[in-house]
Amino acid sequence: MGDPHMTPDQLLEAWHDQQTAFIEFREMRTRTMVRVLAHLQSGLDHPIRVLDLACGPASLATEVLAAIPGASAVGVDRDPILLRLAKETNQFGERLQIVDADITDPTLPEQLGGRIFDAAISATALHWLDPGELVSLYQHLPRMLVDGGVFLNADHLYYDQRTQAGLDALAVSLRDSFQVNHMEQGAMSWDDWWQAATTMPGWEKDAQRRQQVWANDHPTVKVSTGFHLAALQAAGFIETDQIYQWFDDRIIFGRLA
Numbered sequence: 001m002g003d004p005h006m007t008p009d010q011l012l013e014a015w016h017d018q019q020t021a022f023i024e025f026r027e028m029r030t031r032t033m034v035r036v037l038a039h040l041q042s043g044l045d046h047p048i049r050v051l052d053l054a055c056g057p058a059s060l061a062t063e064v065l066a067a068i069p070g071a072s073a074v075g076v077d078r079d080p081i082l083l084r085l086a087k088e089t090n091q092f093g094e095r096l097q098i099v100d101a102d103i104t105d106p107t108l109p110e111q112l113g114g115r116i117f118d119a120a121i122s123a124t125a126l127h128w129l130d131p132g133e134l135v136s137l138y139q140h141l142p143r144m145l146v147d148g149g150v151f152l153n154a155d156h157l158y159y160d161q162r163t164q165a166g167l168d169a170l171a172v173s174l175r176d177s178f179q180v181n182h183m184e185q186g187a188m189s190w191d192d193w194w195q196a197a198t199t200m201p202g203w204e205k206d207a208q209r210r211q212q213v214w215a216n217d218h219p220t221v222k223v224s225t226g227f228h229l230a231a232l233q234a235a236g237f238i239e240t241d242q243i244y245q246w247f248d249d250r251i252i253f254g255r256l257a
Protein backbone atom coordinates (compact mmCIF):
# COMPACT_ATOMS: atom_id res chain seq x y z
CA MET A 1 0.00 0.00 0.00
CA GLY A 2 1.47 3.37 -0.97
CA ASP A 3 1.64 6.27 1.42
CA PRO A 4 -1.94 7.62 1.22
CA HIS A 5 -0.64 11.06 2.18
CA MET A 6 1.76 11.39 -0.75
CA THR A 7 0.54 13.97 -3.25
CA PRO A 8 1.93 14.19 -6.80
CA ASP A 9 4.03 17.18 -5.69
CA GLN A 10 5.49 15.17 -2.80
CA LEU A 11 6.12 12.22 -5.10
CA LEU A 12 7.96 14.56 -7.48
CA GLU A 13 10.06 15.96 -4.66
CA ALA A 14 10.88 12.42 -3.57
CA TRP A 15 11.87 11.62 -7.19
CA HIS A 16 14.40 14.46 -7.23
CA ASP A 17 15.78 13.37 -3.88
CA GLN A 18 15.97 9.77 -5.03
CA GLN A 19 17.74 10.73 -8.28
CA THR A 20 20.17 12.96 -6.42
CA ALA A 21 21.23 9.89 -4.43
CA PHE A 22 22.72 8.56 -7.70
CA ILE A 23 24.12 11.93 -8.84
CA GLU A 24 25.85 13.92 -6.12
CA PHE A 25 26.04 17.12 -8.18
CA ARG A 26 22.73 16.75 -10.06
CA GLU A 27 21.81 20.38 -9.41
CA MET A 28 25.18 21.64 -10.66
CA ARG A 29 24.82 19.52 -13.78
CA THR A 30 21.31 20.83 -14.43
CA ARG A 31 22.47 24.39 -13.83
CA THR A 32 25.25 23.94 -16.37
CA MET A 33 22.76 22.82 -19.01
CA VAL A 34 20.40 25.69 -18.22
CA ARG A 35 23.30 28.15 -18.52
CA VAL A 36 24.11 26.83 -22.00
CA LEU A 37 20.47 27.18 -23.04
CA ALA A 38 20.22 30.70 -21.57
CA HIS A 39 23.26 31.65 -23.64
CA LEU A 40 21.67 30.12 -26.72
CA GLN A 41 18.49 32.10 -25.98
CA SER A 42 20.46 35.35 -25.96
CA GLY A 43 21.23 34.83 -29.67
CA LEU A 44 17.66 33.99 -30.71
CA ASP A 45 14.91 36.36 -31.84
CA HIS A 46 12.18 34.12 -30.36
CA PRO A 47 11.68 32.25 -27.06
CA ILE A 48 13.71 29.07 -27.06
CA ARG A 49 11.94 25.80 -27.90
CA VAL A 50 13.34 22.77 -26.12
CA LEU A 51 12.81 19.03 -26.54
CA ASP A 52 13.41 17.01 -23.34
CA LEU A 53 14.15 13.42 -24.38
CA ALA A 54 13.16 10.72 -21.84
CA CYS A 55 11.94 13.52 -19.62
CA GLY A 56 10.59 11.41 -16.76
CA PRO A 57 8.55 13.83 -14.65
CA ALA A 58 9.87 16.68 -16.85
CA SER A 59 12.74 17.35 -14.46
CA LEU A 60 15.03 19.18 -16.87
CA ALA A 61 12.30 20.92 -18.89
CA THR A 62 10.89 22.35 -15.67
CA GLU A 63 14.25 23.89 -14.73
CA VAL A 64 14.62 25.40 -18.21
CA LEU A 65 11.13 26.90 -18.16
CA ALA A 66 11.67 28.31 -14.68
CA ALA A 67 14.95 29.94 -15.71
CA ILE A 68 14.15 31.27 -19.19
CA PRO A 69 11.05 33.48 -19.48
CA GLY A 70 8.84 32.53 -22.42
CA ALA A 71 10.71 29.30 -23.17
CA SER A 72 8.59 26.34 -24.19
CA ALA A 73 9.30 22.64 -23.90
CA VAL A 74 8.05 19.31 -25.12
CA GLY A 75 8.91 16.37 -22.87
CA VAL A 76 8.85 12.87 -24.33
CA ASP A 77 8.78 9.68 -22.30
CA ARG A 78 7.11 6.27 -22.44
CA ASP A 79 6.65 5.47 -18.77
CA PRO A 80 2.93 5.89 -17.91
CA ILE A 81 3.59 6.70 -14.25
CA LEU A 82 6.24 9.33 -14.96
CA LEU A 83 4.12 10.82 -17.75
CA ARG A 84 1.23 11.16 -15.34
CA LEU A 85 3.45 12.69 -12.69
CA ALA A 86 4.81 15.18 -15.25
CA LYS A 87 1.31 16.19 -16.27
CA GLU A 88 -0.09 16.46 -12.75
CA THR A 89 2.80 18.59 -11.51
CA ASN A 90 3.07 20.85 -14.59
CA GLN A 91 3.33 24.44 -13.35
CA PHE A 92 3.73 25.98 -16.82
CA GLY A 93 0.45 25.27 -18.58
CA GLU A 94 0.84 25.22 -22.36
CA ARG A 95 4.51 26.13 -22.18
CA LEU A 96 5.15 22.47 -21.22
CA GLN A 97 3.70 19.67 -23.32
CA ILE A 98 4.14 16.04 -22.40
CA VAL A 99 4.14 13.42 -25.15
CA ASP A 100 3.88 9.66 -24.73
CA ALA A 101 6.36 8.24 -27.24
CA ASP A 102 9.40 6.00 -27.54
CA ILE A 103 12.46 8.12 -28.26
CA THR A 104 13.99 5.21 -30.22
CA ASP A 105 11.06 5.17 -32.64
CA PRO A 106 12.26 6.50 -36.02
CA THR A 107 8.83 8.12 -36.48
CA LEU A 108 9.37 10.35 -33.42
CA PRO A 109 9.71 13.51 -35.60
CA GLU A 110 6.31 12.72 -37.18
CA GLN A 111 4.79 11.90 -33.77
CA LEU A 112 5.87 15.39 -32.68
CA GLY A 113 3.96 16.78 -35.65
CA GLY A 114 7.10 17.86 -37.51
CA ARG A 115 7.82 20.49 -34.86
CA ILE A 116 11.36 21.75 -34.69
CA PHE A 117 13.32 22.83 -31.64
CA ASP A 118 16.27 25.07 -30.88
CA ALA A 119 17.70 22.48 -28.50
CA ALA A 120 17.25 18.85 -27.50
CA ILE A 121 18.25 17.86 -23.99
CA SER A 122 18.32 14.71 -21.91
CA ALA A 123 19.31 13.68 -18.38
CA THR A 124 20.14 10.32 -16.81
CA ALA A 125 18.31 8.43 -19.49
CA LEU A 126 20.19 7.63 -22.69
CA HIS A 127 22.12 4.83 -20.96
CA TRP A 128 18.78 2.95 -21.17
CA LEU A 129 19.27 2.69 -24.95
CA ASP A 130 21.23 0.04 -26.82
CA PRO A 131 24.16 1.52 -28.77
CA GLY A 132 22.32 0.98 -32.07
CA GLU A 133 19.24 2.77 -30.75
CA LEU A 134 21.39 5.67 -29.54
CA VAL A 135 23.06 6.04 -32.95
CA SER A 136 19.66 5.91 -34.62
CA LEU A 137 18.25 8.58 -32.27
CA TYR A 138 21.23 10.84 -33.06
CA GLN A 139 20.67 10.28 -36.80
CA HIS A 140 17.06 11.45 -36.44
CA LEU A 141 17.78 14.43 -34.18
CA PRO A 142 18.67 16.89 -37.00
CA ARG A 143 15.14 16.46 -38.38
CA MET A 144 13.81 17.83 -35.07
CA LEU A 145 16.31 20.67 -34.68
CA VAL A 146 16.87 24.00 -36.40
CA ASP A 147 20.13 24.64 -38.26
CA GLY A 148 22.70 25.38 -35.56
CA GLY A 149 20.52 23.51 -33.04
CA VAL A 150 22.13 22.29 -29.84
CA PHE A 151 22.05 18.90 -28.12
CA LEU A 152 22.93 18.35 -24.45
CA ASN A 153 23.03 14.98 -22.72
CA ALA A 154 23.84 14.60 -19.02
CA ASP A 155 24.47 11.05 -17.92
CA HIS A 156 26.80 8.62 -16.22
CA LEU A 157 29.26 7.50 -18.87
CA TYR A 158 31.28 4.95 -17.00
CA TYR A 159 35.05 4.49 -17.04
CA ASP A 160 36.51 1.65 -19.06
CA GLN A 161 36.96 -1.15 -16.52
CA ARG A 162 39.94 -2.54 -18.47
CA THR A 163 42.01 0.62 -18.93
CA GLN A 164 40.60 2.86 -16.17
CA ALA A 165 39.97 0.33 -13.41
CA GLY A 166 41.28 2.59 -10.64
CA LEU A 167 39.14 5.55 -11.71
CA ASP A 168 36.15 3.27 -12.09
CA ALA A 169 36.59 1.90 -8.56
CA LEU A 170 37.03 5.44 -7.20
CA ALA A 171 33.88 6.71 -8.94
CA VAL A 172 31.83 3.74 -7.73
CA SER A 173 33.11 4.14 -4.19
CA LEU A 174 32.32 7.88 -4.10
CA ARG A 175 28.87 7.28 -5.55
CA ASP A 176 28.07 4.44 -3.15
CA SER A 177 29.13 6.36 -0.05
CA PHE A 178 27.19 9.47 -1.14
CA GLN A 179 24.13 7.32 -1.82
CA VAL A 180 24.27 5.65 1.60
CA ASN A 181 24.67 9.03 3.27
CA HIS A 182 21.87 10.62 1.25
CA MET A 183 19.50 7.76 2.02
CA GLU A 184 20.34 7.93 5.70
CA GLN A 185 19.13 11.52 5.49
CA GLY A 186 15.77 10.37 4.16
CA ALA A 187 16.00 9.88 0.38
CA MET A 188 13.98 6.93 -0.90
CA SER A 189 15.66 4.09 -2.75
CA TRP A 190 14.75 3.55 -6.44
CA ASP A 191 12.63 0.50 -5.48
CA ASP A 192 10.87 2.26 -2.61
CA TRP A 193 10.05 5.22 -4.83
CA TRP A 194 8.53 2.94 -7.46
CA GLN A 195 6.59 1.07 -4.79
CA ALA A 196 5.09 4.39 -3.65
CA ALA A 197 4.42 5.62 -7.20
CA THR A 198 2.79 2.45 -8.51
CA THR A 199 0.48 2.22 -5.51
CA MET A 200 -0.77 5.81 -5.69
CA PRO A 201 -4.53 5.70 -5.22
CA GLY A 202 -6.24 6.10 -8.60
CA TRP A 203 -3.04 5.36 -10.56
CA GLU A 204 -3.69 1.59 -10.85
CA LYS A 205 -4.21 1.63 -14.65
CA ASP A 206 -0.99 3.58 -15.19
CA ALA A 207 0.86 1.06 -13.01
CA GLN A 208 -0.58 -1.81 -15.04
CA ARG A 209 0.35 -0.16 -18.33
CA ARG A 210 3.84 0.46 -16.99
CA GLN A 211 4.36 -3.30 -16.58
CA GLN A 212 3.36 -3.83 -20.21
CA VAL A 213 5.56 -0.99 -21.51
CA TRP A 214 8.68 -2.34 -19.81
CA ALA A 215 7.88 -6.06 -20.24
CA ASN A 216 10.82 -6.56 -22.62
CA ASP A 217 13.24 -4.33 -20.72
CA HIS A 218 16.80 -5.66 -20.74
CA PRO A 219 20.27 -4.53 -19.62
CA THR A 220 22.00 -2.40 -22.25
CA VAL A 221 25.63 -2.22 -23.37
CA LYS A 222 27.22 0.92 -21.91
CA VAL A 223 29.10 3.26 -24.24
CA SER A 224 31.82 5.86 -23.74
CA THR A 225 32.05 9.62 -24.19
CA GLY A 226 34.00 8.96 -27.40
CA PHE A 227 31.16 6.83 -28.73
CA HIS A 228 28.62 9.63 -28.11
CA LEU A 229 30.84 12.25 -29.73
CA ALA A 230 31.55 10.09 -32.79
CA ALA A 231 27.86 9.21 -33.20
CA LEU A 232 26.90 12.90 -32.98
CA GLN A 233 29.58 13.85 -35.52
CA ALA A 234 28.34 11.14 -37.89
CA ALA A 235 24.83 12.59 -37.55
CA GLY A 236 25.94 16.09 -38.62
CA PHE A 237 26.85 17.78 -35.33
CA ILE A 238 29.93 19.77 -36.33
CA GLU A 239 30.91 21.06 -32.88
CA THR A 240 31.03 18.42 -30.16
CA ASP A 241 32.61 18.09 -26.74
CA GLN A 242 32.21 16.88 -23.20
CA ILE A 243 31.49 20.18 -21.43
CA TYR A 244 31.18 18.95 -17.84
CA GLN A 245 32.65 16.09 -15.86
CA TRP A 246 32.64 14.93 -12.27
CA PHE A 247 34.30 11.53 -12.44
CA ASP A 248 31.93 9.48 -14.64
CA ASP A 249 29.07 12.00 -14.51
CA ARG A 250 29.26 14.06 -17.71
CA ILE A 251 27.51 16.39 -20.10
CA ILE A 252 27.90 15.79 -23.84
CA PHE A 253 27.40 18.78 -26.15
CA GLY A 254 26.70 18.91 -29.88
CA ARG A 255 25.88 21.72 -32.28
CA LEU A 256 24.57 21.25 -35.79
CA ALA A 257 25.97 23.16 -38.76
Ligand SMILES: C[S@@+](CC[C@H](N)C(=O)[O-])C[C@H]1O[C@@H](n2cnc3c(N)ncnc32)[C@H](O)[C@@H]1O
Nearest residue numbers: 054055056059077078079102103123124125128
Ligand atom coordinates in the same frame (compact mmCIF):
# COMPACT_ATOMS: atom_id res chain seq x y z
C1 LIG B 1 16.29 7.86 -14.63
S1 LIG B 1 14.94 8.46 -15.55
C2 LIG B 1 15.39 10.16 -15.84
C3 LIG B 1 14.21 11.03 -16.08
C4 LIG B 1 14.48 12.53 -16.16
N1 LIG B 1 15.22 12.85 -17.36
C5 LIG B 1 15.19 13.02 -14.92
O1 LIG B 1 16.37 13.37 -15.02
O2 LIG B 1 14.56 13.08 -13.87
C6 LIG B 1 15.12 7.70 -17.15
C7 LIG B 1 13.93 7.96 -18.04
O3 LIG B 1 14.16 7.46 -19.35
C8 LIG B 1 12.90 7.04 -19.85
N2 LIG B 1 13.13 6.21 -21.04
C9 LIG B 1 13.97 5.14 -21.14
N3 LIG B 1 13.92 4.64 -22.37
C10 LIG B 1 13.03 5.39 -23.07
C11 LIG B 1 12.54 5.34 -24.41
N4 LIG B 1 12.98 4.42 -25.27
N5 LIG B 1 11.64 6.27 -24.80
C12 LIG B 1 11.19 7.21 -23.93
N6 LIG B 1 11.62 7.30 -22.64
C13 LIG B 1 12.51 6.39 -22.23
C14 LIG B 1 12.29 6.33 -18.67
O4 LIG B 1 10.90 6.13 -18.81
C15 LIG B 1 12.63 7.31 -17.55
O5 LIG B 1 11.67 8.30 -17.43
